[in-house]
Amino acid sequence: MKLLRRIGITFLSISLLAACSQSTSSDKSQEGEKIIVGATMLSMQNEFIVNVHDEMEKKAQELGVELITVDAERSALKQIEQVESFIAQKVDVIIMNPCEVEASSPAIAKALAAKIPIINVNSETSTKPSAFVGSDDVESAKIALKFIAEKLNGKGNILMMQGYMGQAAQIKREQGAKEILKDYPGLKIIAQQTAEWDRAKAMSLMENWIQSYGSQVNAVFAQNDEMGLGAVKALTAAGLKNKVIVVSIDAIPDALQAVKKGELDATVFQNAQQQGAKAIETAVKLAKGQPYDKATLIPFQLVTKENLAKFQ
Amino acid sequence: MKNTTNTYFDLAGGSPNLRISGFGRFGIFVAFGLICLALSLITPNFLTWSNLTIVVTQVSINALLAFGVTFVIITGGIDLSLGSMVAVAGVVAASFAHPDTYPVVVPIFMGLLAGVVMGAFNGFVITRSNVPPFIVTLGTMTIGRGLALILSKGRPISNLSDSFNFIGGGQLLGIPMPIFILIILFVICAVLLNKTVLGRYMYAIGGNEQAARASGIPLKKIKMVVYTLCGGLAGIAGILLTSRITTGQPNAGAGFELDAIAAAIIGGTSTSGGTGTMAGALIGALLIGVISNGLDLLNVTSYYQQVVMGVIIIGAVVLDSLNHKK
């Protein structure tokens, strides 16, 4: 019992500390009818999400909006609790970067029931929010696979590295890939496996794949850049990089660097800046009761060596 | 069957002519041999030089962590902060490893130092307070994760020098560097545990802390050294990981502690302290690595992989305990 209590206290104090540090960014002048926006983000340990959030902050400052950000640390349960506390704080608008399609949905229902508009940014939930700002993950995979198909002239063997199984991005990117493959009967996925979005895991997985499929592989489709870069590392070490095309999604700085060096053949740019900025703009419109777009879809763009300059 | 066991054992650097006391738990070696045998029969891609070097390279990080945590568990403690220490050491090393900044010894030294400092912090709090190691290192786990994110500002640190990337990605005489590092550290750790006064004191403290104290063994000093040592090994693991993936990732190493503890326990280290060997920890890590490699080779889907992995781990330990009973 004593032990349990100690664990409890430790957790409590840690989460208290975390809570303190995260809310300080909102500590600005409290004058007038300032719009208050509460944002709960999937994970502040994810580079792309951090980028989206940075842009949200920038835009919020520009428009004089007070932005309170909390980190859901990939837990839908935590996210729901955070939305509940936003409701209790009576913020004007909530922005949610959902952890999961289904499990984060109750948060939408709660916010709407409390008559607080809620915006989903980056990914969707099954319950429809007031507005959605983001991109369609299905499309990103379609762009990536089309690139592979063109490069291979519609014929070849593909390995697919999956993200964390069951997450929206993994499901949708897989769906997109499979839709394209239907159009190219000559393209085959000879193996698929999760590397949990992780570079080191992807590297190990690729090393193992090289052992069994070394000479047959024509292309690798990784569902995010981290994994794509891991695959590139393993292929380069095995001296196979020249023979295998690697394409991934997200266009993180490391991936752009790799495209520049010619290691990664292509990545798909998901516009973090626009997602962040549009989310805040939509939030302001909602707060002021102005007309707004129910869905703002920010298109993906293929990044190759040729058009790289635009994205750096 | 015995031959296969020995072959891998050699590759893993667990030189059999290095006499290791407490080598009695053969069950796990048999299980390991059986799994290797089965895999080489099922898939022709398993028993090849290149695949075996790859497995050992992949295992090296977990093995180093398992060595560190074996020291800790033998003294009756536990360290849950391994993964976070890996991340901090990796991020610290990466920030000193950009090309044309410092010579390669600087990032190595700084990464190692980061691990050592965190390990020493664990040791300090554990020996100066009555808080159990489980709780202290649980706290450090979170602290470390936060530190890694602060130091890296939440973003991976890339663009590392070639000489730094050589540590985890280079080869010497056709053998990947991590294997050399693994062999060297295995020998050092095994000798430390079995041949030195310090090692003996570790067993004594874990076997009966009161009796160890009454024998004049400086408990606090030894525990301090053990946690620091564990931190140092985590630091090296962090450098290796960073160099291997050529980026310092603040979220790297999450959950590594569980794999390392699993490897130690599969290898016969008792969670109640007082028993355990480095050879066991190495075999434990290799077992986990071989299973995961084999399942990838066989293209077993990830859902089944997790189930198979769990079943084989439990099976190996059950086999070992049955063997042990006789």
Place this chain on the structure above:
Amino acid sequence: MTPNQDYILQVRSLTKTFAGIKALNNVQMNLRKGEVHALMGENGAGKSTFMKILSGLETPDSGEIILNGKRLKNTTVREAQQNGISMIHQEILAVPELTVAQNIFLGREPKGWFSGWLDDRRINQEAEKLLTHMGATINVRARMKDLSVAEQQMVEIAKAISNNAQVLIMDEPTSALSHKEVAVLFTLIDELKKNGVAIIYISHKMEEISQLADTITVLRDGSYIGTYPTAELDTHSLINLMVGREIDNLFPDSATEIGNAVIAVKNLSRKDVFTNISFTVHEGEILGIGGLMGAGRTELARAIFGLEQPDSGEISINGQLATITSPQEAIRLGIGYVSEDRKGWGFIPDLSIRHNLTLASLPAHAKGVFVDAKRETDSAHRMIRDLRIKTTGPDQKVSNLSGGNQQKVIIGKVLLAAPSLIIFDEPTRGIDVGAKFEIYKLIRQLAADGVAIVVISSELPELLGLSDQILVLEKGKQTALLSKEEASPEMILRYAMPN
């Protein structure tokens, strides 16, 4: 074979083999109603195995057990209890978190108005009745863990009685009891005898046996040696039967020259534990410390050894004032301590004899940071030989040794650190006579070699037989410092008892 109606329990040709070794070979025993029957033998003689079979913990390979003219077969503990055989274990097996009453009726709780419903009130009432009848004043609602060892034992006996025990096995029941508590236990045993309960009594304490037992059965190396009426055996011949060889004098003579003062303790105090203790022990001298349990003897030893800190007073070692803050410091100053609690403070069960022996002197067995295996093995062999440790070799685990040999390993560990003062805290507790004698001889030998010795003991013969002077404590106060000539059992008890 027809069962003999005189006996409540008859055991015939009982044999039990463990891993090829005969633990029991053709053992027999006849037990009369209402007698106390002592089972004697050295550790390893087969007493425990025999009792485990009787109480249903082990199954014999062959032989028969006849209870009240009925043959018992393959019983479990539960069956043995139902048949009327109960055992009070040396290490008491109770559920510490349950109450006294719940422990007494554990596994056979009186059922309330429908089965499965516990009737706590009834349990408590019956337990209270039982304990009052036994003359014990124990709160039946108290948790087991809050009881003293003596009280826990009472509860175990009560449990046996409530099981209608006809045969009660007591294994070293007094090993953790104070004199007063022993007296209470003996009265209870008398009471049980009057009610026709037969008691099999195992103890290493000779005075207890001569005081309590009607009959003695001796085992040696798993074999039956004989059964004798207590009146016909004196201590000397009993020991010879058990050991199988002549032991002339349990306590070797002291023939030592007293040298310089090794330790001088002046007004040493620790709040609520002991106050104003002063004594001096010289080279070659043995100081005995007597007193009841809880008088502060062990705490005094622990303070000298640096395991606890005194609040005031002085300790001088070889004429130099010393502040001893840790066992490390104590060992460095040449102090050795053999704890009363072997399992808790003595040895590391998973380590070998060799590794245990060198634990307190490892730097002396090392080259730099490395352990010198050769020097270590030499020392281990020397100690095994000198102390006559019965073992398969230096690599045997200490947990596999008998109590006496474990104690020898601990003493060996202390000796290897080359101390000039050794504190023995209950050095022979739970050790059989043969090993006891060897330990006495060893203590004498050490004194003869010029080591200063402190012996803490609850056994008066031991204290009187070994010591050159005796310090008596009563509730932490020093009540007497007697010379060998002045000391007598009555005197020690008088000073040890509260007024």
